[in-house]
Amino acid sequence: xxxxxxxxxxxxxxxGSMMALSACGGEADVAEAAPEGVIEGVTIENARMxxxxxxxxxxAIYFDFAYDGDRSFSLGRVEVEGAxxxxxxxxxxxxxxxxxxxxxxxxxxxxxxxxxxxxxxxxMAMEPSPDLKPGGTTKVTLTVSGGNxxxxxxxxxxxxxxx
Numbered sequence: 526x527x528x529x530x531x532x533x534x535x536x537x538x539x540x541g542s543m544m545a546l547s548a549c550g551g552e553a554d555v556a557e558a559a560p561e562g563v564i565e566g567v568t569i570e571n572a573r574m575x576x577x578x579x580x581x582x583x584x585a586i587y588f589d590f591a592y593d594g595d596r597s598f599s600l601g602r603v604e605v606e607g608a609x610x611x612x613x614x615x616x617x618x619x620x621x622x623x624x625x626x627x628x629x630x631x632x633x634x635x636x637x638x639x640x641x642x643x644x645x646x647x648x649m650a651m652e653p654s655p656d657l658k659p660g661g662t663t664k665v666t667l668t669v670s671g672g673n674x675x676x677x678x679x680x681x682x683x684x685x686x687x688x
């Protein structure tokens with residue numbers, strides 16, 4: 526084939542492909558992905574950060590976590606906007622004393638419900654910024670195995686308010 530015949534053939538082939546696609550009813554169905562920062566099936570309720578009585582001391586974050594999705598994962602890391610660092614804590618016994626310690630990753634499957642509550646599993650926000658004030662909100666980011674993130678707002682409460 527000559528150069529001009531090859532161009533004509535290529536154009537005809539491309540045009541035919543376009544007509545075939547349009548004859549099938551238009552655009553292909555595309556499954557909608559969850560928005561960035563949302564893990565499909567995760568529900569967070571009652572999220573709140575309780576500031577310490579002494580400014581600069583760690584704040585505690587509590588919330589109710591539920592999962593109704595189909596993929597299993599584990600909760601492993603947490604970040605809190607306005608804090609130098611954050612970690613999941615729980616109470617356990619060590620050396621015959623009950624004390625606070627970093628929590629192990631939490632396995633999550635369909636139907637899992639976890640309460641992050643006072644005296645039990647909770648998030649500690651270390652070195653909270655003085656900009657975090659009662660009545661405001663801060664963003665909490667849970668990172669799960671595989672690297673997906675779920676971001677939610679937590680209401681900021683003063684020390685002494687209902688936890």
